[in-house]
Amino acid sequence: MQLINQSEIQKRIDRLKDQELYIHLELTMGAYAAHLDSSKHSASTFITNAVIQYSHGSISGEGPYRIGLKMSQGWVYSEGLTHYEESETDRLIMAGHDSQGKLIVSLQLSREPF
Amino acid sequence: MHEEMKNSVERHILVVLPHPDDEAFGVAGTLAKHIQNGTQVTYACLTLGEMGRNMGIPPFANRVTLPEIRKKELEASCEAIGIQDLRMLGFHDKMIEFEDQDLLDSQIDALLKELNPSLVVTFYPGYSVHPDHDATGAAVIRTVERLPKAERPPVHCVAFARNTEQEIGKPNVIIDVKDFLKPKMASIQAHKSQFQAAELVGSKELNDEEIQARFGTEHFWIYPFK
Numbered sequence: 110m111q112l113i114n115q116s117e118i119q120k121r122i123d124r125l126k127d128q129e130l131y132i133h134l135e136l137t138m139g140a141y142a143a144h145l146d147s148s149k150h151s152a153s154t155f156i157t158n159a160v161i162q163y164s165h166g167s168i169s170g171e172g173p174y175r176i177g178l179k180m181s182q183g184w185v186y187s188e189g190l191t192h193y194e195e196s197e198t199d200r201l202i203m204a205g206h207d208s209q210g211k212l213i214v215s216l217q218l219s220r221e222p223f
Numbered sequence: 224m225h226e227e228m229k230n231s232v233e234r235h236i237l238v239v240l241p242h243p244d245d246e247a248f249g250v251a252g253t254l255a256k257h258i259q260n261g262t263q264v265t266y267a268c269l270t271l272g273e274m275g276r277n278m279g280i281p282p283f284a285n286r287v288t289l290p291e292i293r294k295k296e297l298e299a300s301c302e303a304i305g306i307q308d309l310r311m312l313g314f315h316d317k318m319i320e321f322e323d324q325d326l327l328d329s330q331i332d333a334l335l336k337e338l339n340p341s342l343v344v345t346f347y348p349g350y351s352v353h354p355d356h357d358a359t360g361a362a363v364i365r366t367v368e369r370l371p372k373a374e375r376p377p378v379h380c381v382a383f384a385r386n387t388e389q390e391i392g393k394p395n396v397i398i399d400v401k402d403f404l405k406p407k408m409a410s411i412q413a414h415k416s417q418f419q420a421a422e423l424v425g426s427k428e429l430n431d432e433e434i435q436a437r438f439g440t441e442h443f444w445i446y447p448f449k
């Protein structure tokens with residue numbers, strides 16, 4: 110994974126618009142968040158291989174980045190993205206890692222199921 | 224450098240902010256003061272704040288009911304201030320910065336054309352902390368800037384980023400709203416799901432003097448169009 114290059118991500122978002130895509134969207138604090146710090150409340154969630162289509166999408170922020178994808182009936186939103194996989198040119202693989210390198214958030218889009 | 228409000232009786236103020244409750248802390252007193260002077264106020268609120276995380280304590284709202292609850296709170300807040308014309312534009316909370324800019328600008332432009340406001344109030348782009356605030360201010364500035372110079376209403380911006388004064392200087396409009404704390408506090412309290420007593424006034428009850436010090440003035444930066 111490489112640090113996000115904003116204009117490169119925008120190009121890839123534009124390339125994937127107006128078509129059916131499989132999405133993986135995940136947010137996780139890690140299962141031990143509450144264990145390590147009792148003031149924290151563990152929560153995580155993901156959805157994988159749901160089918161979406163967006164007509165308009167963009168990346169915003171100065172890093173970590175935010176992404177919003179506008180669909181005909183709703184939105185996909187993700188905040189805290191820091192890295193992407195440069196070598197994956199057909200799919201968009203992005204994630205946000207914290208200062209210890211742990212994954213906190215991921216947003217992936219693909220024409221084929223994950 | 225303070226602009227005296229007596230010298231500027233506004234005919235029609237257009238307020239453009241993204242969230243129900245944005246009007247409460249920063250502009251409610253100023254609007255109530257203008258309204259008492261006979262000014263018409265149109266408030267275009269871009270979203271229903273439906274992604275807010277405050278659900279009341281104990282929670283009386285959920286993700287499904289929050290939009291309707293916040294809509295009612297917004298209406299109550301506007302009534303407290305005396306705002307005559309509330310427009311809910313129906314954009315999605317948190318998504319303003321990603322919205323189709325042409326769509327956003329065209330709705331703001333339509334309001335400018337319809338109302339021909341003598342003053343516009345919004346957030347200062349880049350100095351308003353929440354991405355929706357910055358994106359709303361940016362859309363307003365873009366749209367007003369497109370008007371011919373002679374037709375541009377002045378734009379007064381609210382800003383509260385930590386680096387604001389360092390980068391753009393002190394506010395150039397300071398409004399004393401001590402006589403309008405009743406509608407202002409009622410506007411704040413209308414947003415029941417968002418403001419808990421403790422968050423609002425700290426852990427202890429504020430006396431009148433403290434309320435005046437904390438809520439008695441409102442600050443604006445006049446946007447410097449080129």
Ligand SMILES: [Zn+2]
Nearest residue numbers: 242245353356
């Ligand atoms: Zn807000």
